[in-house]
Amino acid sequence: MKRARIQDIADAVGVSAAAASFALNGKPGVSEAVRRKVLDAAETMGWQPNVAARSLAGARAGAIGLVIARTTDSFGTENFFLRLIAGIEQSIASRSLSLVLQLVDSVEAEIATYRRWYSEHRVDGVLLVDLRVDDPRPAVLTELSLPAVVIGGPESFGLPHVTISDDAAMRIIVAHLVAQGHTHIAYVSGLSELSHTQSRIDAFEQASAAAGIIADPAYSTDYSAADGSRATIELLIREPRATAVIFDNEVLAIAGLSELADAGLAVPEQMAVVAWEDSPIWLALRPHLTALRRDPTVLGNDGATALLAAIDGEPVQTVAEPVPTLIIRESTGG
Structure with missing residues (x-):
């Protein structure tokens, strides 16, 4: 099957190749409506960024990602997430890494964020929270070969995991x-x-x-x-x-x-x-x-530490947190 190109996506949507490229790479210059059409077409056509071109941009992004499907108001009032992020920062600070945080309103938007981050080489790996029943996200991250660690819930989906009882x-x-x-x-x-x-x-x-x-x-x-x-x-x-x-x-x-x-x-x-x-x-x-x-700070620290090991290609064992x-x-x- 022929690999989809940016020009193919542009032709399908009816925009220029430059506009399609801007949309796929999260750059300004296109409307949100056009960006959504381009991203939808890219997913339908199975488009993937050129891995060789990405590797030329640098071996590491120097950042890990966290996407939280919450409203701004809900996120701001939940002490759990604030302490979780504090724990993540504790782990990555010693290596001078950054945390890229994104709030979204749906699992679909979260998956689109992962695909965009991958195409932009924005992060070296991600922490996955709020695992769902029949969750599609682990399969997407595996497809992208993007290192990931799950924080919370029972062990499942074949990804490294920080479990909570x-x-x-x-x-x-x-x-x-x-x-x-x-x-x-x-x-x-x-x-x-x-x-x-x-x-x-x-x-x-x-x-x-x-x-x-x-x-x-x-x-x-x-x-x-x-x-x-x-x-x-x-x-x-x-x-x-x-x-x-x-x-x-x-x-x-x-x-x-x-x-x-x-x-x-x-x-x-x-x-x-x-x-x-x-x-x-x-x-x-x-x-x-x-x-x-319980201590969400420890969860964040343990999750980030496990993710950094996965990014480095080291074997990662499931971490079982103490019962609260x-x-x-x-x-x-x-």
């Missing part, structure tokens, strides 16, 4: 609530399509069933405060018997606490509350919040 952490939370006498627990989760969310939901249901208690169906959210409020109101209407609720991050927990207060429910007397992420904020609130403590610790405070009667 989300299932074990959820079992610890459920066991604590059961020990406190709760028999009807609710869970306000994150995005249901994320593999780590699914691991938590499965563990929540299994641990509850093993303890012989009722586990409400998870209330999925997009991690925003507005969606946390919506989910909390929904569970209070649908599950009035619930006496404990688990929130998947600090933003959801704060929104949920506000709705519980508006509903006149005392914490922990009428509703026990657990947050998946620990935060200094919880000690500024009364009651102090029970929360799961449940810090028991007043919101569950501690």
Whole structure:
């Protein structure tokens, strides 16, 4: 099969070869509509940049990439990602490398970013976060021969991995609530399509069933405060018997606490509350919040260190992070 050229893409879209080149290389001078048409045509035609030409530009880009599919507002309020990035910077600073960060609104946009980075020789490898069920991204990165390490979730997809025991952490939370006498627990989760969310939901249901208690169906959210409020109101209407609720991050927990207060429910007397992420904020609130403590800085450091080894052609083993610790405070009667 004949290799697609930039001129072929330009002819298919109806633009000049120069415009097609600008679009493929992320340079200014073309509209976003034209850029999207060119990128779509390039993907359809199976276009790949000339590897020999790329190698002439230099052996290394001196940077690693991180793409996060979150809105700007969501990213700015999630402490997890800020600390993760701090850990990444800790690892790469000693080698004078840069982190290229991109926020996108979809997996499709994320894949397009990887293809663009590859064509531009912008990064030497990438860190992959928020693994999804049936995720297409690992296959794309393998196709591009772009070194990659997955951070979070269970080990899968054949890429080097920094694993997190989300299932074990959820079992610890459920066991604590059961020990406190709760028999009807609710869970306000994150995005249901994320593999780590699914691991938590499965563990929540299994641990509850093993303890012989009722586990409400998870209330999925997009991690925003507005969606946390919506989910909390929904569970209070649908599950009035619930006496404990688990929130998947600090933003959801704060929104949920506000709705519980508006509903006149005392914490922990009428509703026990657990947050998946620990935060200094919880000690500024009364009651102090029970929360799961882990260190995203370590995740970022370990992930970046593994990626640098992969870029150097060294064998990379899966890194298993310790099971997070449940810090028991007043919101569950501690």
